[in-house]
Amino acid sequence: MKRHMQRIVGAIVVAVALMLGASSALAAESIPVEMLGFEELRQAAEQGCPYSQNELGLTYEFGRGIEVDYEQAAYWYRLAAEQGHSIAQINLGWMYQLGRGVAQSYEQAMYWHRLSAIQGNARAQDSLGWLYEFGLGVEVNYEQAVYWYRLSAAQGYHTAQNSLGWMYRLGNGVARNFEQAVYWYTHSAAQGNVFAQLNLGMMYQQGDGTIQSYKQAIYWYRLSAAQGYYRAQRNLAIMYQRGLGIVQNYTRAVHWFTQAAEQGCEDSQAILESYDFGDVG
Helix, strand or coil: CHHHHHHHHHHHHHHHHHHHCCCHHHHCCCCCHHHHCHHHHHHHHHCCCHHHHHHHHHHHHHCCCCCCCHHHHHHHHHHHHCCCCHHHHHHHHHHHHHCCCCCCCHHHHHHHHHHHHHCCCHHHHHHHHHHHHHCCCCCCCHHHHHHHHHHHHHCCCHHHHHHHHHHHHHCCCCCCCHHHHHHHHHHHHCCCCHHHHHHHHHHHHHCCCCCCCHHHHHHHHHHHHHCCCHHHHHHHHHHHHHCCCCCCCHHHHHHHHHHHHCCCCHHHHHHHHHCCCCCCC
């Protein structure tokens, strides 16, 4: 009975999607495949619904109830992207960027990311900024990188916020400003971004753009380290090793150095091999 009702609801959603055509309503929350059913979704996609085409692309890319097929994913993303579907445009851009189902091409990735970014897609704006920052598919242009990062960051996208903080920290494409770096790192870190948490911890440890505070540094290192980021694990280990802002504790230092070393952090491995921590075990 439940499956029967799901199929009825799915048919209704397909009908509504087809009536909406390529309107902005189709860029709302994605339709769960289990609600539509694969055949209903494919039917809607084949009839030209860009929202369903994008959703079908996702189904193929991530193997939702079927085998992963990058070529089919790229095919359906393209049909939706060519109709102006901003999410499909960034999805197709990533297929080109990663070389999934299409020949790898940063130029094509930039083309599709830009189309999506112009429509205000925060993820696409961030991706476009990244391509400009590192000169992938285009000449390095820090000013353009900052421009797109800022648009994305202003929408609350944590990756762009961290990247914008980094640009302010280094003075790339913008006047160097540690206070602005801390501002954007804080917004990103508060959303759980492990890189921003590490970066913010370093700003507090060094007193750059904020009042120097080992305790705040430890707070942010710990959050990042708990998510498995090896650089934060190494920095947290050093705080324990040296007793900076916390009671010196070799046991905890060895723990975090080991966590980082197991992920390939050579610095941590070298410290474990060369430093005398005494009997910690």
